[in-house]
Amino acid sequence: MATGSSQAPAQTESAPSSAQTQKERLFPWVKPYYSDPLTLTSGKGVWVKDDTGREYLDFFAGILTTSVGHCNEAVIARVEDQMRRLGHTSALYITENQLEVAETLISLAPDGLTRAAFTNSGTEANETAIMAAQLFTGRSEVVALRYAYSGRSILATNLSAHAGWRPLPTSVAGICHARSPYVYRSPLGPDATEEDQVNFFIDDLVETIETTTSGRPAALIVEPIQGVGGFVVPPPGYLNRAAEVIRSYGGLFVCDEVQTAFGRTGERWFACEHDSVDPDIMVMAKGIANGFPVGAVLARAEIADAWTANSISTYGGNPISMAAASATLDVMQAEDTPGRSSVRGAQVRRAFLTLADKHEWIGDVRGKGLMQAMEIVTDRRTREPDPGRALAVLEAARAAGVLVGVGGLHGHVVRVGPSMLVTEDETAEALSRLEHACEIAASQD
Ligand SMILES: Cc1ncc(COP(=O)(O)O)c(C=O)c1O
Incomplete structure (x- = not known):
C-alpha cells in the first residue's frame, strides 16, 4: 500500500481526450467525423452508445458494413x-x-x-x-x-x-x-x-x-x-x-x-x-x-x-x-435482406423526397434499396455542390441522435445505409431526427 512519501504528486494537468490522443498518435488520415469527434463504445442492432452513455441510431453502419446489426x-x-x-x-x-x-x-x-x-x-x-x-x-x-x-x-x-x-x-x-x-x-x-x-x-x-x-x-x-x-x-x-x-x-x-x-x-x-x-x-x-x-x-x-x-x-x-x-x-x-432493403429503402426514399420538397438545397435524391442519398447544392439551377450544408446536416443529425455519412467528390452528398435488419419504427425515428437536422441545417444561412 502506498505510504504518504511514495504517493504520486497531485495531477495538475487533465488527461488528454481520446480525440487529442488520436491526433497525436495516429496517422492524420485516420480522420473521424464531426468537429468534436465521437467515441462509440457499444452497440446493439441499429443503436450505438458513446462514451457518455448517449444513444444514437446508426444509419451509416460503419460505412454500410454492420449489415445485420451491431453485436448480432x-x-x-x-x-x-x-x-x-x-x-x-x-x-x-x-x-x-x-x-x-x-x-x-x-x-x-x-x-x-x-x-x-x-x-x-x-x-x-x-x-x-x-x-x-x-x-x-x-x-x-x-x-x-x-x-x-x-x-x-x-x-x-x-x-x-x-x-x-x-x-x-x-x-x-x-x-x-x-x-x-x-x-x-x-x-x-x-x-x-x-x-x-x-x-x-x-x-x-x-x-x-x-x-x-x-x-x-x-x-x-x-x-x-x-x-x-x-x-x-x-x-x-x-x-x-x-x-x-x-x-x-x-x-x-x-x-x-x-x-x-x-x-x-x-x-x-x-x-x-x-x-x-x-x-x-x-x-x-x-x-x-x-x-x-x-x-x-x-x-x-x-x-x-x-x-x-x-x-x-x-x-x-x-x-x-x-x-x-x-x-x-x-x-x-x-x-431476406434483399426484401427488407426494398421495403425499408422505399420508406427512406419517400422521406428524402419529402425533405427535397421542403428544402431547395436538396438537389437530387437517389439510391436503391437501403442505400439512399441526398445531393446538397447551393442552387438547383446551377447544381453547385454545397459541402458546408452537407456537413451542417451531418453535425445536426448527430446532435439529434442519428448518425449518417457524407460522400461525393466534394463531400456534399448525405448518405444513409443502416443495418438491413432495421425495423419500420427505427427507420421512422431516424427519419424524424434527420428531418429535424435538416431544419437546423436550413436555418444556418
Ligand atoms: C466500392 C468500394 N470498393 C473498395 C473499397 C475498399 O474496401 P476496404 O476499405 O475494405 O479496403 C471500398 C471502401 O469503401 C468501396 O466502397
Whole structure:
C-alpha cells in the first residue's frame, strides 16, 4: 500500500481526450467525423452508445458494413465458438468454413462465378480481381470510371477517380477513366431520356478505350452504384451495355460490389442483377461479415484457374473471419435482406423526397434499396455542390441522435445505409431526427 512519501504528486494537468490522443498518435488520415469527434463504445442492432452513455441510431453502419446489426447474437455465437476451437491455421491447411462460405457465395452469385478467393479487405479483393483479369487476358490496361473508389493501396488509389482519395500523383501505368454514368451531372441535362443518357455514357466508354488504351484492355472495373462517389446510380441498361463493350474488346467485366452486395440495393442479392449482368469477376467486402475484416473475389473458373503462380494470404479466409461471414450470410438469407432493403429503402426514399420538397438545397435524391442519398447544392439551377450544408446536416443529425455519412467528390452528398435488419419504427425515428437536422441545417444561412 502506498505510504504518504511514495504517493504520486497531485495531477495538475487533465488527461488528454481520446480525440487529442488520436491526433497525436495516429496517422492524420485516420480522420473521424464531426468537429468534436465521437467515441462509440457499444452497440446493439441499429443503436450505438458513446462514451457518455448517449444513444444514437446508426444509419451509416460503419460505412454500410454492420449489415445485420451491431453485436448480432448469431454472429457472436458462431465466432465465439470458433475462437474456442481453433483461431488460426493459415492458408497452408484446409479451412472447412472457408469452403462453406465459398459454396454459399457461389450459390447466391450470378451465373458462372464458381471460384472464390478470400482477403482481409475490399482493397485487397480489388487487387486480386485486377491481377486475375491481367493474368487471364495476358493484358495490363484497365478501364475504370470517374468518381470511383476502389480502396487505399497504390493500385486501388490509382483506380479511384476522386482527387481527395488519391494521395499520390498517378503512379500506376495503364489505367484510364471513362465518364461516370452520373445522370444528375450529365452534360445532356435533366431532360434527356434514360436511353440518351445510356448512349452518351457508353459512347464515352468506347471513345476512352479507343483513344486512351491500346485497344486491348484487360478489364473494366465498375461499382454498380458508386458508393464513395455519392451513391451514383447508373441509368438502367448502362451496366449491361458497358459489359458488352469491354467484352467486345476482349476485356473482362469486373464488378465491385463492396458496398452494394447482399441485398443492400433491394430485391436482388447483388446490384449488377438489376441490370441482368453476369460479371466475369465480382468483388465483395464490408457487409459480408458484419464488420469482421473479410474481402472476397468470385470469378469464372477459367479466369481463376489461369492464376498458377504462387500467392498467399496469411489471414485471408481464416477460420474466425469465415465463421463471421458464414453466420452473417445465414442471417441475411434467413431474414431476406434483399426484401427488407426494398421495403425499408422505399420508406427512406419517400422521406428524402419529402425533405427535397421542403428544402431547395436538396438537389437530387437517389439510391436503391437501403442505400439512399441526398445531393446538397447551393442552387438547383446551377447544381453547385454545397459541402458546408452537407456537413451542417451531418453535425445536426448527430446532435439529434442519428448518425449518417457524407460522400461525393466534394463531400456534399448525405448518405444513409443502416443495418438491413432495421425495423419500420427505427427507420421512422431516424427519419424524424434527420428531418429535424435538416431544419437546423436550413436555418444556418
Ligand atoms: C466500392 C468500394 N470498393 C473498395 C473499397 C475498399 O474496401 P476496404 O476499405 O475494405 O479496403 C471500398 C471502401 O469503401 C468501396 O466502397
